[in-house]
Amino acid sequence: MSQYLYLVRHGEHLDAEHGVSDGPLSPRGRRQAELLAARLGGVPLTNAWYAPSRSATETAQILSGLLPAVDPKPSALLFDCVPSGMTPDTPKAFESWFAAVTPAEVEAGRAQMADAISEFFVPGGHDRHDLLITHNFVIAWFVRHAMDAPNWRWLGLNQSHCGLTVIRVRPGRPPVLVAHNDLAHLPFELRTGLPETSPV
Template structure:
């Protein structure tokens, strides 16, 4: 028996190009969400969790349209956040990014992700398939956690809009990364959200 978690970054949102925090899915984001929904429609999902932000909520709604038996559930543990700050081990190249982030934001993000790991990366009984629709940094933190990598390594991981990352745990074994940022369901013109340099 295996516990699978399908991690999906939300689709592109309309205000992304203007630097605004949130907004509805753009027409391109709607196409991205439709295609990831098609890809996941055959999965025996037992739960769909999503960030309460509009772009993640709308992505989850489009997935749920293909699976009427599933009701998406919002979780505040999946909000967009910055999960850690500069440390002695963090490469200096990332300092400019943290110049725009307050200590309070980092503290809140760290606490949120500690709770998220305790909530989601817990072995369920039986064969379980869960979908989590959230944000780039949150998925990066989950992947870093599964790999047991140093805290700052989340900054070296990126997910495209509606990219698919799968982690899994068999009974009595550690979590395993099965696939990361799989974009096979997206044509080239819909592969957005990957910065040229990270973070931006």
């Protein structure tokens, strides 16, 4: 039997273009969430969780309002975090970015993501379709894990606001990346969130 993880980055929040890390959804972010709900309308979602940040919470509220069968629950394991630090094989282009990250932040992020993998990558005896509304780095770490890539490889794996990533998990087999940052449900003007200058 298979478990499908539908990983979604929250909708765009107000002042996101100015580097603000969280806040209420912008009108564009609300529309992104509405279109994502339409995209997921035919998926037999089994469970749903969201990061307790404001942007992810409001995204979850929009989805549950448009998908009555979805009853999302908060999970602190889905908060944004830095899941690893510089390693000997990390490209030097990322050194300046990591200069602003403390060892305590890296350790907390590493522990959080280890718990998140144990919590959410759990295929059982029947098919499951689980929705996780979270943040960019969390999805990047899940994709890195699915591909069994080096720890640093979450860097540069970016997701747009309300982009859809799907991972299939089966007992005794490696995870399969079914789709990454799928934006088919969003018109061009709503495809926001990818960095333009940062190496991350």
